[in-house]
Amino acid sequence: MPAPRHPEGRAPRSAxxxxxxxxxxxxxxxTVPGGMPALPFAGPSATALPNPLGxxxxxxxxxxxxxxxxxxxxxxxxxxxxxxxxxxRYLNGLYARLKAEAGVPGWxxxxxxLASESLDAYATAAGNLYVSLPxxxxxxxxxxxxxxLGHEFGHVYLHYHQLEGAIEGxxxxxGTVGLGVAIARKTGQVAGWNQLDSLMAAYSLGKGLAxxxxxxxxxxxxxxxxxxxxxxxxxSYEHGAKAFLExxxxxxxxxxxxxxxxxxxxxxxxxxxxxxxxxxxxxxxxPPDAVQLRMAQAxxxxxxxxxxxLQGWGFGLEEVMGKLRSDHPEITGRxxxxxxxxxxxxxxxxxxxxxxxxxxxxxxxxxxxxxxxxYALAFRALGAPGDPASLTAARRATMEPTATHAVPLFALxxxxxxxxxxxSRRIVDPGQMLEAxxxxxxxxxxxxxxxxxxxxxxxxxxxxxxxxxESGLAYFGKAEDAWPxxxxxxxxxxxWDEAKRRAADCSKQFRRAAARCTAAAVSPAxxxxxxxxxxxxxxxxIDRVTKKK
Amino acid sequence: xxxxxxxxxxxxxxxxxxxxxxxxxxxxSPADSATIELYAAPDQSAQPRQIKVADAGLPLPVQARQGxxxxxxxxxxxxWIRSAKVQVRRGSTASCGTLAKAAPRGQxxxxxxxxxxxxxxxx
Numbered sequence: 001m002p003a004p005r006h007p008e009g010r011a012p013r014s015a016x017x018x019x020x021x022x023x024x025x026x027x028x029x030x031t032v033p034g035g036m037p038a039l040p041f042a043g044p045s046a047t048a049l050p051n052p053l054g055x056x057x058x059x060x061x062x063x064x065x066x067x068x069x070x071x072x073x074x075x076x077x078x079x080x081x082x083x084x085x086x087x088x089r090y091l092n093g094l095y096a097r098l099k100a101e102a103g104v105p106g107w108x109x110x111x112x113x114l115a116s117e118s119l120d121a122y123a124t125a126a127g128n129l130y131v132s133l134p135x136x137x138x139x140x141x142x143x144x145x146x147x148x149l150g151h152e153f154g155h156v157y158l159h160y161h162q163l164e165g166a167i168e169g170x171x172x173x174x175g176t177v178g179l180g181v182a183i184a185r186k187t188g189q190v191a192g193w194n195q196l197d198s199l200m201a202a203y204s205l206g207k208g209l210a211x212x213x214x215x216x217x218x219x220x221x222x223x224x225x226x227x228x229x230x231x232x233x234x235x236s237y238e239h240g241a242k243a244f245l246e247x248x249x250x251x252x253x254x255x256x257x258x259x260x261x262x263x264x265x266x267x268x269x270x271x272x273x274x275x276x277x278x279x280x281x282x283x284x285x286x287p288p289d290a291v292q293l294r295m296a297q298a299x300x301x302x303x304x305x306x307x308x309x310l311q312g313w314g315f316g317l318e319e320v321m322g323k324l325r326s327d328h329p330e331i332t333g334r335x336x337x338x339x340x341x342x343x344x345x346x347x348x349x350x351x352x353x354x355x356x357x358x359x360x361x362x363x364x365x366x367x368x369x370x371x372x373x374x375y376a377l378a379f380r381a382l383g384a385p386g387d388p389a390s391l392t393a394a395r396r397a398t399m400e401p402t403a404t405h406a407v408p409l410f411a412l413x414x415x416x417x418x419x420x421x422x423x424s425r426r427i428v429d430p431g432q433m434l435e436a437x438x439x440x441x442x443x444x445x446x447x448x449x450x451x452x453x454x455x456x457x458x459x460x461x462x463x464x465x466x467x468x469x470e471s472g473l474a475y476f477g478k479a480e481d482a483w484p485x486x487x488x489x490x491x492x493x494x495x496w497d498e499a500k501r502r503a504a505d506c507s508k509q510f511r512r513a514a515a516r517c518t519a520a521a522v523s524p525a526x527x528x529x530x531x532x533x534x535x536x537x538x539x540x541x542i543d544r545v546t547k548k549k
Numbered sequence: 550x551x552x553x554x555x556x557x558x559x560x561x562x563x564x565x566x567x568x569x570x571x572x573x574x575x576x577x578s579p580a581d582s583a584t585i586e587l588y589a590a591p592d593q594s595a596q597p598r599q600i601k602v603a604d605a606g607l608p609l610p611v612q613a614r615q616g617x618x619x620x621x622x623x624x625x626x627x628x629w630i631r632s633a634k635v636q637v638r639r640g641s642t643a644s645c646g647t648l649a650k651a652a653p654r655g656q657x658x659x660x661x662x663x664x665x666x667x668x669x670x671x672x
Contacts, residue, residue: 079648119643134643238617238633242578247639255645335636336579342633349633351593351617382647407648414647 049341050224052231052348059104060159062125067108069478070126074112076479079406080445082113082133084371090362094146095129098153101229109156111149115407115445117379119251123152123160133375136363138247141354143240146233150226151244158225160218223334224341227348237342239354242335249331367401374402378411385411385418404436406445413451431455438471446476450485462493480510484520496523573608574621576636585635587628591618608638 075081091111099105109127113136114120120132129152139145227241342348362368374397381387381394394415397408416423416430423430434452437443449472457465469489476482483506491499499521506517522530577585585605586597606623609630613620618629619637 116648117644117646118649119641132643134641138639138641138643140639236617242633243637243639246637247641249636250638251641251643253638258645332576332580332636336581339578339633351631351633353616376642379644379646379648383644 052345065126067126072479076446076476076481079115082115083442086365087368123155141239141356142359143235144243146230147226147240147244150229151222154222154225236352245335378408381411385415390415404440404443446482480513484516487520572611573638574635575608575638578636591615591629
């Protein structure tokens with residue numbers, strides 16, 4: 001539940017709404033079943049210590065989604081995947097060892113590289129593991145890499161994805177219904193807020209909580225699974241599973257610190273804004289005298305402080321809600337769980353040197369090294385597109401072997417957009433360079449079709465943009481993540497009835513994407529009306545809470 | 550061209566080193582441990598000296614590594630600590646930049662992954 005932002009310094013009433021809803025939700029937590037066994041899809045308890053060297057539970061039978069279709073879906077998300085054959089071969093070799101050790105060597109799925117500069121990794125029901133490039137340049141040993149892949153494979157082996165079916169089928173778990181009733185009781189008497197609203201809110205929030213409890217359980221189980229397999233493969237705990245979790249902990253700590261700094265700056269700006277408004281209003285068009293100025297300062301400071309305090313509550317609530325809704329248990333808790341498990345198993349405590357040579361060799365392989373170097377340059381250029389040095393970096397990033405990769409091309413396109421003077425006179429349309437990506441089948445990323453389409457729509461009109469979007473859909477049409485963008489485009493160019501028709505088709509074809517497709521077909525006018533109603537309802541609720549009515 | 554290549558190589562070496570740099574011991578492991586054991590040498594068979602976590606002056610920059618030990622400086626004296634018994638802060642080459650902000654949100658075919666979506670609130 002993101003906290004509302006009020007940079008303009010208005011009283012943050014919706015922060016109060018968030019607080020009101022949050023309180024309802026927090027109070028409702030008592031109705032959430034205390035232990036996972038109360039939920040119908042419960043897995044093993046998160047609190048049980050994993051046995052680092054014990055036998056694995058037998059794998060469960062399941063139907064495998066098509067791994068190639070799964071890869072196409074992921075290529076339509078964000079900036080898609082990085083085509084790095086030699087590096088993937090190395091990673092797939094490690095994955096094969098994990099599968100063999102788990103006794104499932106024939107399971108489908110491979111390792112794919114996410115074109116992202118964040119520390120990200122996930123697994124899908126098709127058995128595919130997706131790992132962002134910075135993981136490959138950050139891990140210090142193969143032990144740590146095995147821990148990362150082992151964790152993700154753990155989600156597949158432990159059949160985490162059975163949850164998807166429960167969500168897709170709108171199968172309300174017992175705990176969710178209980179939570180819904182609790183919120184309905186607390187909010188049902190508020191004018192303008194009917195039982196249906198309450199149940200919808202409860203379902204939305206409760207579903208998140210139910211899946212969160214399940215997800216946390218699975219994260220801990222996946223950590224234990226990764227530790228178990230990595231130790232059996234003779235990798236160490238301290239260089240492997242422990243180092244892997246410590247790197248995540250450090251990454252999350254850094255991001256929390258940056259978020260806190262951002263919030264502090266916003267609060268300071270709110271105070272300054274309130275003060276400026278108060279001074280202006282005191283002067284009423286004329287320069288205020290000393291008394292008026294002092295009064296204005298006092299009023300502005302007071303208003304700014306009140307707003308900032310309320311906003312601060314919003315931030316605090318956001319943090320609490322974030323922790324409550326977080327799919328992952330506190331990272332320190334995860335580290336501690338593994339530490340205690342290793343402490344309890346002397347055979348797991350043997351200290352061995354990290355295995356670094358195979359990882360170093362994989363990184364040094366000629367094409368892999370060039371790909372990693374070019375992506376690092378592209379990320380740097382995107383971080384400072386106005387910097388003259390970024391032009392050199394971005395140009396270098398679009399040289400072989402990444403001349404047709406989405407991220408380097410997007411980086412150069414972005415830098416040239418920020419530094420138009422740097423463009424060659426021969427380049428009439430810098431967006432044209434993006435089309436190099438369209439011509440390389442293994443490198444194609446849906447994102448670039450949307451960027452190119454938006455650019456063409458502005459410069460050449462809708463028909464040219466439509467041609468690009470439709471050529472992209474010819475390739476990515478079976479990927480659910482392509483459709484929300486496409487539906488929005490059709491709404492803007494062919495009317496919102498057409499968008500709704502396509503959203504209905506999308507919802508039938510991709511149940512998981514139904515909500516996003518429907519949202520993409522909402523016209524700006526409909527959105528404005530929904531916002532207005534929502535605001536009125538929120539204000540009514542706040543007035544009731546604050547007893548103004 | 551040669552200078553550019555050298556500059557880029559130097560920059561790459563620097564960014565590669567980011568992941569290794571600035572390692573420090575930030576807590577005992579498990580985190581609720583009350584003491585930390587200090588060794589005079591990286592040898593587990595030696596008798597360690599115990600100090601309270603509060604007296605260790607965390608975070609402690611890691612000076613060197615050997616086997617399963619980390620060397621630190623406490624009060625001007627070098628000591629060795631078993632790395633399995635402490636939590637270490639580790640760098641990465643990752644950032645929450647433009648691409649992270651452009652990344653899609655919402656339900657996907659994937660599991661949540663190894664950690665929370667740390668870039669979700671990136672400014």
